[in-house]
Amino acid sequence: MAFKSFFTLFLIHICLFASLSYAEDPSFYHEFEVSYITASPLGVPQQVIAINGKFPGPVINVTTNNNVIVNVRNKLDENLLFTWAGIQQRRSSWQDGVLGTNCPIPPKWNWTYNFQVKDQIGSFFYFPSLNLQRASGGFGGFIINNRAVISIPFTTPDGDITILIGDWYTRNHTALRKTLDAGKGLGIPDGVLINGKGPYQYNTTLVPDGIDYETIDVHPGKTYRLRVHNVGVSTTLNFRIQNHNLLLAESEGSYTVQQNYTSLDIHVGQSYSFLLTTDQNASSDYYIVASARFVNESHWQKVTGVGILRYSNSKGKAAGPLPPPPSDEFDKTFSMNQARSIRWNVSASGARPNPQGSFRYGSINVTDVYVLKNKPPVMINGKRRATLSGNSFVNPATPIRLADQYKLKGVYKLDFPKRPLTGAPRMETSVINGTFRGFIEIILQNNDTKMQSYHVDGYAFFVVGMDYGDWTENSRGTYNKWDGIARSTIQVYPGAWTAILISLDNVGVWNIRAENLDSWYLGQETYIKVVNPEPTNKTELPMPDNALFCGALSKLQKPEDISSEASLTIGQSRVFFTLLMIICTLIPIFH
Ligand SMILES: *[C@@H]1O[C@H](CO)[C@@H](O)[C@H](O)[C@H]1NC(C)=O
Ligand SMILES: *[C@@H]1O[C@H](CO)[C@@H](O)[C@H](O)[C@H]1NC(C)=O
Ligand SMILES: *[C@@H]1O[C@H](CO)[C@@H](O)[C@H](O)[C@H]1NC(C)=O
Ligand SMILES: *[C@@H]1O[C@H](CO)[C@@H](O)[C@H](O)[C@H]1NC(C)=O
Ligand SMILES: *[C@@H]1O[C@H](CO)[C@@H](O)[C@H](O)[C@H]1NC(C)=O
Ligand SMILES: *[C@@H]1O[C@H](CO)[C@@H](O)[C@H](O)[C@H]1NC(C)=O
């Protein structure tokens, strides 16, 4: 009897411990088998990047503080990394999936990402970060729900729908790469996809027969949350739904002041949540449109994505012309004013119970100022390159974070200029020296005639201002110091600037990049290195056991480390947990 009760007590202990840690931060496993499949979204068969045979990939749906484990099996014929745009990877740039932090996963290898979505909520997406691969797919939505104890600033929607929009070429990413390598531009895209599908045949001249299009089924009198992401190559898209208002509610992890829009410009890499009320009479289906913006429409008519919103009581097909885009050819401030109208709901709770606005960014003193300037591509050493402040970034063979871990010198320079270089443009692995717990102001100045958007990994930043012309110190007078939105991807209009503020509280090496794939591929990126000078393990997680080695550290790579072992560990811990759970449920029986 004594043994029995001791044994039961011991089991209860384990079970309590397991269920406690489990209940606090549960883990969600995903297998990503990444391969090419043939698809014909625009009627032309082509190889696209699929995950588990699906294009686009699955939606990852988790809750604040959950652990996400993704075993990536690379069945492509080239290196692979996934990055999780907008997921802040608190204390662990090791999981960020860009070349400055991770060695690429070679073909036929497995690698397992393991991260916690700490203190985050909102709508994000993942995509393959190397070599223009996103132009061939491999992307999918990433939802982080609020914990049940924290109320969201609107009634729980009746449905939650992810919509991935993006410009698309019938040439694959290797062909597009060759074009860029040959010093040419990518040219006009062949179309726009909505959830990997081509346009509904709204016009027989513009859309060929037999294209599979996206249909979104809804019931009348309901409210749906639409999470819309621009996962495309380089085209700003105007998103709209015929006869329906889009009530903006969230943007890349921040709840916004809720406002209705008839259409919204979504720039490359950006994510928005809209609340859609199905309040129309269903006399027909309705068009969902994502059309190219700021381009000459007579050349870009085909660069229009069209899907269908179908009420369950719909009386017929959508017909007639598409709802028109904003008619603002002669009003360059329209779109910028719309962007300025997107503001933070300072009283709503985000991932934590306290209001989003309790972090009073407007009253914090700036410690460092960087002006990052985009110019049209230039020739450097006989190659066409894109620059940021006169520097065209060269990815090191050894990731920056890994080089630091092993105290390798000479991999990169901590000399990214605070003001644009005035001399000849250069090609360097030049990185921003960030000050831990500093508060940095970055001015993105676009001196080109094309729209750009920029993304910062590891952080959400505050968008405090944007305007046409050159930024000057006086521009600070126009900053929004109260309810500028916190997000991770922001547009910079041609001939204009955008100012952002970042609180450097996340230790690591973080990518700052152009989201337009061509600019990024041609070198428009850098990293910001944030080091805690105090020796502590609290502000950065240790290097993961399964870290890959490459470049100057290739010798450290053990072939058996990767594939089978990594997945075995997962398999074993799964078996262990299952056993534990079975035993736990059996405990009452022992008694
Ligand atoms: C990409 O397209 C080129 C032709 O332009 C073709 O040779 C190549 O095999 C394609 N790559 C893949 C992975 O399908
Ligand atoms: C802001 O959030 C609060 C708290 O959830 C909510 O009551 C309010 O309606 C929101 N305001 C706007 C303008 O969206
Ligand atoms: C995400 O998971 C939650 C349960 O955790 C579920 O309520 C919700 O419907 C899911 N959302 C989607 C889009 O699947
Ligand atoms: C279809 O598009 C073509 C090309 O823009 C246009 O000339 C034609 O009027 C459109 N057809 C209809 C039915 O709208
Ligand atoms: C947004 O538009 C809907 C109708 O589509 C309306 O019911 C709602 O009151 C509007 N909300 C705001 C905040 O303007
Ligand atoms: C349904 O709504 C459409 C668009 O608002 C309108 O043109 C039409 O007259 C309405 N039909 C009915 C039966 O109310």
Ligand SMILES: *[C@@H]1O[C@H](CO)[C@@H](O)[C@H](O)[C@H]1NC(C)=O
């Ligand atoms: C758009 O292209 C057409 C045809 O090439 C040209 O005639 C027109 O001037 C262009 N419009 C603008 C605003 O550049």
Ligand SMILES: *[C@@H]1O[C@H](CO)[C@@H](O)[C@H](O)[C@H]1NC(C)=O
């Ligand atoms: C910011 O700087 C001003 C002037 O340099 C100083 O008076 C103020 O105390 C500083 N505020 C904070 C929060 O450090």
Ligand SMILES: *[C@@H]1O[C@H](CO)[C@@H](O)[C@H](O)[C@H]1NC(C)=O
């Ligand atoms: C980087 O900044 C830190 C202060 O944050 C400074 O101590 C260090 O010298 C700087 N390193 C370089 C190479 O400028």
Ligand SMILES: *[C@@H]1O[C@H](CO)[C@@H](O)[C@H](O)[C@H]1NC(C)=O
């Ligand atoms: C680029 O900068 C130069 C010099 O400041 C300015 O004259 C020109 O108008 C700018 N062009 C754009 C598109 O911003």
Ligand SMILES: *[C@@H]1O[C@H](CO)[C@@H](O)[C@H](O)[C@H]1NC(C)=O
């Ligand atoms: C950090 O963790 C490592 C490995 O667990 C340990 O060797 C080191 O002493 C720790 N450093 C500090 C400052 O706690």
Ligand SMILES: *[C@@H]1O[C@H](CO)[C@@H](O)[C@H](O)[C@H]1NC(C)=O
């Ligand atoms: C990769 O992982 C899967 C499942 O986790 C496993 O079946 C497979 O053997 C692994 N691949 C390699 C090359 O070991």
